[in-house]
Each structure stands twice: as structure tokens, then as C-alpha cells.
Amino acid sequence: MxxxxxxxxxxxxxxxxxxxxxxxxxxxxxxxxxxxxxxxxxxxxxxxxxxxxxxxQSPAQRKAERRWSRPRAVSASSGQPIVTYAIIGLTAFVYLLTLIPGGFGDSVQQTLLYWAPLMYPDVTGRFEPWRLLTGALVHAGIWHVGLNMLALWMIGRSLEPLLGRWRFLTLYVLSAIGGSVAVTLLSFTTPVVGASGAIFGLFGALLVIGRHIGANIAGIALVLGINLVIGFIPGFNVSWQAHVGGLLVGLLVAFIFTRTRAVRQRGLQIGLLVAVGAGLVALLFVPVVFPGLVLA
Structure with a gap:
């Protein structure tokens, strides 16, 4: 030099x-x-x-910079949305089983659908808690399963990499259970099938997380609103109760994710998610303790 x-x-x-x-x-x-x-x-x-x-910088510029400098993902995950594909594959497999003639298909559907009285041995003499979740695996027809899985594919390929596989799976499972619990409280004697409760939970999570990272959520809100309204229109054979239950749980779980993003908060996040699950189980005791509050 x-x-x-x-x-x-x-x-x-x-x-x-x-x-x-x-x-x-x-x-x-x-x-x-x-x-x-x-x-x-x-x-x-x-x-x-x-x-x-x-x-x-102006106050507005500083606020925008703080928002966009936050970690974009609750827990970023690289690669393909494996959980999304796995749920779609499992749901499609179960749907194909229900198409088998000779009574086998009907038996599969009757074994997996959700019917609230089967949660209470004193009512039916049977206790089949798996139905809280398996009801999301069976569907009433090709359009029913097709539209639900299309929605799952569209949302999951964006939301799963953002959350991470285990968080996404937790969100889906809790939302599905939330839909079943809402049916228990609001339409006790109605048997229901379909993943709509879980799908609405994903919609709710997308709203919360999208707003948190500063994304434009107007389109998501519009689609969600239209689908909610359809559930209340007479003639449409859909369970609005499952939609509302899944949506509320999805909003809550996503709120937990966005407020416990730091590594040091992982224990708190797991504890809160367990609390959500415990809360859903506790709501199942409402028909036992307060039978007058449950809608048939």
C-alpha cells in the first residue's frame, strides 16, 4: 500500500x-x-x-417506519405450506371414503360428523369427543369440499409461511373446535359437517395479522363479510354458528400470536393457546350447568 x-x-x-x-x-x-x-x-x-x-421525519413517517421495522412474521417459515397441503389431502381422502357405496361411505360420515348430544353421555349414552375436530373432515358434497379446500389453499399458502407450521396447525385446529363449540351452544340438536369453522378462523387470523403488519385488509374484510351474511340468508344450508365460532377463535388466536412474537415470550404464547383450548372445553359444560341457555 x-x-x-x-x-x-x-x-x-x-x-x-x-x-x-x-x-x-x-x-x-x-x-x-x-x-x-x-x-x-x-x-x-x-x-x-x-x-x-x-x-x-414527521410523526406519521416515524409511526410508519416503526410499524414496518417490526418483525413481519410472527414466526417465519421457509418452504412449502406443508400443513395446508396435508389438511387438504386428508380432507379429500375422507371425502373419497364417504363416496364408497354399500353403506360404508355413509358409515364414515356418520362416525365423523359433529352432533352435539354425542358430547354428553347423560343425553345419548355415548361420548365421542373426537367429533369436535373430525366434523371438519367430512363434507356434504363436491362443491362443499371443493370451495372449502380452495379457500384453505388460497389462505394457507400465505398464512402458513407467515406463522410457521405448528402455529398454523394450532390455529386451524382451535378454529375448527371453536366452530363445533358454537354449534353446541347455539344449535344443539343440529348435526353439522364441513371445515367452514376452521376456514373462518383463518379469515379472522388473516385480518388481525394483516392489519398488524400494515397490509391492506379491505378486500379480506369484504370477502369475510359476504360469507358471513350468506350464512344468515334463508335457503342456504350452512351453519352460521360454526362460522361465527371459528371466526371468533381465529381472531383471538391471531391476537395472541401478534402480541407474543418475541422468542422470550414463547412460553407465554403456549400458555395462552392452552388457555384458549381449555376455555373452549369449559364452554362445553354450559349445557350441563345452564341447560336453559342452550338453543336447540
Whole structure:
């Protein structure tokens, strides 16, 4: 290294004179080393220019920068949405089983659908708690299963990588159970099938998480609103109770995810999710303790 080169301070970081560099701050044009570089819209800027830029920002700009500088994902997961594909595959497999003639298909559907009285041995003499979840695996027809799985595929391929596989699965399972619990409380004697409760939970989570990361959620809200209204229109054979139950649970679970993102909060997050599950189980005791509050 020549003496002239060493004497030229433009060849060294102005904050660390012993570090050679040829990268310039895009604002002040002084040389900065990698440690002093902060990525900007074009090129990099030095720490002093960064401070000046932050001082000149309006309150709205500072708020937007804080929002977008937060971790974008509750727990980022790379790769394909494996859980989404697995749920679609399992649901499709169960639907194909229900198509087997000779009474076998009908037996599969009757074994897996959700009917609230089967949660209470004193009512039917049987206790089949698995139906809280398996009701989401059986469907009433090709359009029913097709539309639900299409919605799952569209939402899952965006939401699962954002949440991570285990969180996404937890969200789906709790939302499905939430739909069954709502049916228990609001339509006790009605047998129901379909993954709509779980799908509405995903919709609710997408609303909360989308708003949290600053995304435009108007389109999601519109689609969700239309689907909710359809459930209340006479003639449409859908369970609005499952929709509402799944949606409320999805909103709650997503709220927990967005407020417990840090690694140090993982224990708190798991504890809150367990509490949600316990709360849903506790609601199943309402028909026993307060039978007058349950709608037939």
C-alpha cells in the first residue's frame, strides 16, 4: 500500500480511520465501512446522516417506519405450506371414503360428523369427543369440499409461511373446535359437517395479522363479510354458528400470536393457546350447568 494511498482519507472510513473502504454515504459522500452502512432507498447512508434523516421525519413517517421495522412474521417459515397441503389431502381422502357405496361411505360420515348430544353421555349414552375436530373432515358434497379446500389453499399458502407450521396447525385446529363449540351452544340438536369453522378462523387470523403488519385488509374484510351474511340468508344450508365460532377463535388466536412474537415470550404464547383450548372445553359444560341457555 503506497504512502499516497494511506494519506488519502477518502480511502478509509471517516468513523474508523484504520478501516479501508471505497463505499460512500449517498447523502454526505463520505467513505464508510460495512459496520457504518445502513441500507437506504438507493445505496447506503452513514450513522450521522441516518440520525439527521430521522430527526426531520414527521410523526406519521416515524409511526410508519416503526410499524414496518417490526418483525413481519410472527414466526417465519421457509418452504412449502406443508400443513395446508396435508389438511387438504386428508380432507379429500375422507371425502373419497364417504363416496364408497354399500353403506360404508355413509358409515364414515356418520362416525365423523359433529352432533352435539354425542358430547354428553347423560343425553345419548355415548361420548365421542373426537367429533369436535373430525366434523371438519367430512363434507356434504363436491362443491362443499371443493370451495372449502380452495379457500384453505388460497389462505394457507400465505398464512402458513407467515406463522410457521405448528402455529398454523394450532390455529386451524382451535378454529375448527371453536366452530363445533358454537354449534353446541347455539344449535344443539343440529348435526353439522364441513371445515367452514376452521376456514373462518383463518379469515379472522388473516385480518388481525394483516392489519398488524400494515397490509391492506379491505378486500379480506369484504370477502369475510359476504360469507358471513350468506350464512344468515334463508335457503342456504350452512351453519352460521360454526362460522361465527371459528371466526371468533381465529381472531383471538391471531391476537395472541401478534402480541407474543418475541422468542422470550414463547412460553407465554403456549400458555395462552392452552388457555384458549381449555376455555373452549369449559364452554362445553354450559349445557350441563345452564341447560336453559342452550338453543336447540
Amino acid at each position: 503506497s504512502t499516497d494511498f494511506q494519506r488519502n482519507r477518502d480511502n478509509f472510513c471517516y468513523r474508523h480511520p484504520d478501516r479501508q473502504s471505497f463505499v460512500l454515504c449517498q447523502r454526505c459522500l463520505r467513505t464508510i465501512c460495512p459496520e457504518c452502512q445502513t441500507p437506504a432507498a438507493v445505496g447506503v447512508i452513514c450513522p450521522e446522516c441516518l440520525r439527521d434523516q430521522q430527526k426531520s
